[in-house]
Amino acid sequence: MIETDLLAEFWRDSQVAFPVWSWALSAVIILSLQIVGVRRGVSVGAVGLCLLGMIVYAIWSFDPALNESLYFGSVNWDPLAQSLNGLALVISLGVYLMSLPGLFSDSKLFRLNYHQYPEFLTCLLLSGFGIAVAVSAVDLTSFFLGFEALSIGTYAMCGFFRSQIRSTEAALKYLFVGAFATVVFLWGIAMLYGATGSTGYADIAATIAVGPEPLVLLACIFITAGLAFKFALIPFHFYAPEVYDGAPTPVTAFMATAMKVAVVGAGIRLFWGVLGDLSHLWLPMWLALCVLSILVANVWALQQRSLKKLFAFSSISHAGYIGLALLVADPSGSEWPLFPVLSYITIYSLMSLGLFALVTWMENRDEVFLIEDLRAYARKNLGRSLLLAVFIAGMAGFPPFAGFVIKLMVFQALIAQGYVGVALLAVVGSIIGAIYYLRLLVSIFMSSEESGAASGWSGMLDRLYSIRLVVGLTVLVTCIGGLFPNVFADRIFGVLGRSSVNTEISRDSSE
Amino acid sequence: MTGLDISFYILAIFLLGSSALVAFRPRPIEAALWLILHFFLTSILYVIMGSHFVAIIQLLVYAGAIVVLFTFVILLLNLNPEELGLKTSVSWASFVLFLGGIGAVLLCLHVATPELLAPLSEVERASDFGSIESFSRALLGRYVWGFEVAGVVLLLAVVGVGLLAYKKPKGSKLS
Structure with missing residues (x-):
């Protein structure tokens, strides 16, 4: 019977794809706990256990040889999906740990809003599900739904501090802009479907290879624009600074990292898997967006007063570098195409997590965190200032830290593929970027004026040591990644890079 | 021109009219009611195309659920035209201009790409299509x-x- 065959296949696929739907399963567990009416602490603890369990399972089940098409060609469970899913898990755990201390805060804002912390965490888990779906999607429907799940969860999380107008405003802005981006996405998807008659990536690629139609070209433009929206590339970035500023800081960290992970996963599959034959069409557009982001975002960042807006512009410029790394992920161009983009997104995500965890730890949520608040912060708290310095140096790409190595790899890959001019512009951009990072460091360590407001804030009470855990681990990554890049290269990406393109060790790690 | 064609054009005129009324009626609740008419007409369009299932879904989901939601929100907000700053209805000239404009665009599209509106051939339409x-x-x-x-x-x-x-x-x- 056909029905039993379908069921058997569905059951078999579900076993392989467990890491994807376990996100939704944990969310349902938390919701059930809430419905039963357990104490808030129990469901919050259950979220942590679920995330830890999923991370353990993701590591245990990681199989670089696995490359299976599941659910009738909707999901491709391969090393790329596995590793990005793992990264999404780590990010979600980091965000969870960062937001945890708010439970114990005495401030009115936190007491009022953390009443709904379990719902917040459910949104976090389901957004994570969206990432897992988006990075493993090889079908336009699941690609779109994955991004929707991720976006809707993020809109809701942005407005978590309901009693604060900044947070609500961020949620509303993000919702409106995000809805617009969704429409652009759908427009492109509809045209791609209309031109090729199928939603599966493999079928679309086969149709495109025969001969592109005008509709496919339009679809290319719209899908690139949609991805640029989600990626916050200039000129599709306009919502990012204010949304990043208004959202609760752990959510800012989630937006700055998780969205990029999803775009990287989906972008690699879409650009190089489906539209690879049309790279002459979307490549110049994407290139221009990335270079513009690197240059303009860094210049705009120079004029910011709010710390989180500064970091938002910094994350826009980083999106530019990741976009460039995506661009050199040409499977025919180099022997190890995914290496720069995956190492960049991983190290960048961990650095951002640490940076925002530190901001969560230091900030006074009732006020906007201005840059001048940090003046002479080192006199008050040298330890935190040094940690902040490590992250800032890492984000800026100063040599001993991991941020330098990943940028270097992108530049190397760009030059190796003949984009010398682009590489030069990117270098110029990162030099401009270094200015505001340096200015921040100078203000923290060398200012002789009286201390800024941040020195007076008591900051978040980190009772469970969760923020310190995140900051400590990410500082370790930022330092080791720069001092011993080969550790990362061989242990983490070596397996992945080798398996996905079947070549021996690349020059980057063998040096 | 067959009877089906004629009925399509009559339907198209009513569709355009109802959508214009949705856009131009000053009272939100009135616009929502015109929207229901619009959805009914759209579902007739699906019936003409031979996909009965989509027609039913159109009625159930859009006319049944979404318009109810709209109406609910409108009643909840309890806005009246004075609060919206709309003293009078939009003038008939702009109404006709809008209809004429949209109609002209659609007609141009129809003339330029006749295959867009051509009914599915029997080969394309499997026996259980829809x-x-x-x-x-x-x-x-x-x-x-x-x-x-x-x-x-x-x-x-x-x-x-x-x-x-x-x-x-x-x-x-x-x-």
Whole structure:
């Protein structure tokens, strides 16, 4: 019977794809706990256990040889999906740990809003599900739904501090802009479907290879624009600074990292898997967006007063570098195409997590965190200032830290593929970027004026040591990644890079 | 020109008219009622194309659920035209201009690409095209993953609304 065959296949696929739907399963567990009416602490603890369990399972089940098409060609469970899913898990755990201390805060804002912390965490888990779906999607429907799940969860999380107008405003802005981006996405998807008659990536690629139609070209433009929206590339970035500023800081960290992970996963599959034959069409557009982001975002960042807006512009410029790394992920161009983009997104995500965890730890949520608040912060708290310095140096790409190595790899890959001019512009951009990072460091360590407001804030009470855990681990990554890049290269990406393109060790790690 | 064609053009005129009324009536609730007429006419369009299932879904989901939601929101907000700053209805000139403009664009499209509106040939239209059985087979077979993920997205939307809009009953203590 056909029905039993379908069921058997569905059951078999579900076993392989467990890491994807376990996100939704944990969310349902938390919701059930809430419905039963357990104490808030129990469901919050259950979220942590679920995330830890999923991370353990993701590591245990990681199989670089696995490359299976599941659910009738909707999901491709391969090393790329596995590793990005793992990264999404780590990010979600980091965000969870960062937001945890708010439970114990005495401030009115936190007491009022953390009443709904379990719902917040459910949104976090389901957004994570969206990432897992988006990075493993090889079908336009699941690609779109994955991004929707991720976006809707993020809109809701942005407005978590309901009693604060900044947070609500961020949620509303993000919702409106995000809805617009969704429409652009759908427009492109509809045209791609209309031109090729199928939603599966493999079928679309086969149709495109025969001969592109005008509709496919339009679809290319719209899908690139949609991805640029989600990626916050200039000129599709306009919502990012204010949304990043208004959202609760752990959510800012989630937006700055998780969205990029999803775009990287989906972008690699879409650009190089489906539209690879049309790279002459979307490549110049994407290139221009990335270079513009690197240059303009860094210049705009120079004029910011709010710390989180500064970091938002910094994350826009980083999106530019990741976009460039995506661009050199040409499977025919180099022997190890995914290496720069995956190492960049991983190290960048961990650095951002640490940076925002530190901001969560230091900030006074009732006020906007201005840059001048940090003046002479080192006199008050040298330890935190040094940690902040490590992250800032890492984000800026100063040599001993991991941020330098990943940028270097992108530049190397760009030059190796003949984009010398682009590489030069990117270098110029990162030099401009270094200015505001340096200015921040100078203000923290060398200012002789009286201390800024941040020195007076008591900051978040980190009772469970969760923020310190995140900051400590990410500082370790930022330092080791720069001092011993080969550790990362061989242990983490070596397996992945080798398996996905079947070549021996690349020059980057063998040096 | 067959009877089907003629009925299509009559239907098209009514469709345009009802959509223009949705846009130009000053009272939101009136616009919502015109929207219902619009959805009914659209579903007749689907019947002409031979997909009965989509026609039913159009009525159930759009006219049944979404317009009810609209109406609900409108009643909840309780806006009247004075508050919206609309003293009078929009002038007839702009109404006609709008209809004429949209109609001209559609006519140009129709003339330029006649194949867009051509009915599906019998070869393309399988015998069970649009039937409930083939639809559910596709939904729970080829597209089962998307179907399930869509369910999760809806769940997320419900949770998100709860997160943003839930009000604690008065008198309950902060935990």
